[in-house]
Amino acid sequence: MKVIRAKSAGFCWGVERAINIARDFANKGRHPVYTDGPLIHNSQMMEKLQAEGVREVGDYQSRSDLTIDKEKEENAVLVVRAHGISPERRNYLKSIGIDFKDATCPDVGIVAGKIKLHARKGFHTVIFGDERHPEVIGLLGYTDGRGHVIKSTEDIDALPELGDQVLMVSQTTMFTDEFHRLGNHLLKRFPQAQIIDTICGATKDRQGDIAVLMEEGVEAFVVIGGHHSANTRKLALLAQRTGKPTYHIETAKEIDPEEMAQYRTVGVTAGASTPEFLISVVCEQLAAIHSVGETASA
Ligand code: SF4
Incomplete structure (x- = not known):
């Protein structure tokens, strides 16, 4: 055949980068290398990483508190996944008191930056994505409480009145054709909306x-x-x-x-x-x- x-x-470059960051720490003798949720959504790879000293704590959505005994973890390091996290979660993780390394994919960082910039000016942010996905949960944290997650034209129709300052972005892994279709639909309701294609x-x-x-x-x-x-x-x-x-x-x-x-x-x-x-x-x-x-x- x-x-x-x-x-x-x-692997995309963002996932590979996060894995390499975690592995580098483990290879340099930093143990354990904690990750806030599974570093990668693949059980075979997670088993391999675990054997190398990378240990998942927390949960898939990066919401739960971490139980780490920092007294006994002088040599430990905590790595943030490629999906990224909200500013609130970052503050929490830093407050735990063990070494912290942010391995957020730079492409996700760019989306967060665009949201932050617009939120400061008072914009509402409409994110095309899955509200349960950790990337979207993290991005919502940059919207200053004015974030809305949509997946369909019905979701757009159900949005409250948002005024003239509306930004639409996408979770980085969505379908491009759907993003453009939904962007056009959003413009019918909010003609002044700024639509930025952030699919990586x-x-x-x-x-x-x-x-x-x-x-x-x-x-x-x-x-x-x-x-x-x-x-x-x-x-x-x-x-x-x-x-x-x-x-x-x-x-x-x-x-x-x-x-x-x-x-x-x-x-x-x-x-x-x-x-x-x-x-x-x-x-x-x-x-x-x-x-x-x-x-x-x-
Ligand atoms: S933004 Fe793209 S490159 Fe970065 S981790 Fe997500 S899928 Fe990979």
């Missing part, structure tokens, strides 16, 4: 690569990443929208060779939190499958 791997498959470059590349794989003639997609990973699920949805059969798998164990044998060319992509070791095993196993009608020496 021919396997075409998307150039963008796997890594997300756009990943979404664009689905179209590239289609041009290369793939007959099906395999999307690798945690079943609970929001960005992987979105990617699988985008692949599905092409009309091609799409298989969202977490590891190579979920490949059904008989099912896959019906395709001669398969496109492989992966979410921003999928490690390389999982992607390469999937590609190898798919490449070893003989498509129906393909000779063993083909």
Whole structure:
């Protein structure tokens, strides 16, 4: 079987950066390296990191108080994830009294900066995203209490009257076409609104690569990443929208060779939190499958 791997498959630079920051501390003998919530939404990678001394505390949304005995943790360090946090959470984490390292992705930092700047001038901020996602929870903290999260045209219609000063941004991992569609809808209600596309470059590349794989003639997609990973699920949805059969798998164990044998060319992509070791095993196993009608020496 021919396997075409998307150039963008796997860690985005922001996630890779946060992992490297945590790993560097662990390699330099700083133990434990705490992270405020899971550093990455992939259980296989989390197990690896745990073995290296990186320990998750807190919760996925970075809301709960951390129980760290700082008396016994002189050598510890606390790392903030790529998703970022609210200013309030930052103050809380700093108040714990152990070394603190902010590994927020600079692309998320740019969105936070734009919100902060507008909030200071009195703007309301409308964020296109998932209100339960830690990135959105963090960004809301910069809105000076004037933040609104939307996901649909109905959500926009249900917004209260916000006046002329309205800023619309996006969670960095949303669909570009939906952002523009919702931005246009928002402008109907708030014609003076400022719409800033803050979907990050890594997300756009990943979404664009689905179209590239289609041009290369793939007959099906395999999307690798945690079943609970929001960005992987979105990617699988985008692949599905092409009309091609799409298989969202977490590891190579979920490949059904008989099912896959019906395709001669398969496109492989992966979410921003999928490690390389999982992607390469999937590609190898798919490449070893003989498509129906393909000779063993083909
Ligand atoms: S998805 Fe984009 S914004 Fe989020 S961590 Fe990766 S590069 Fe940064």
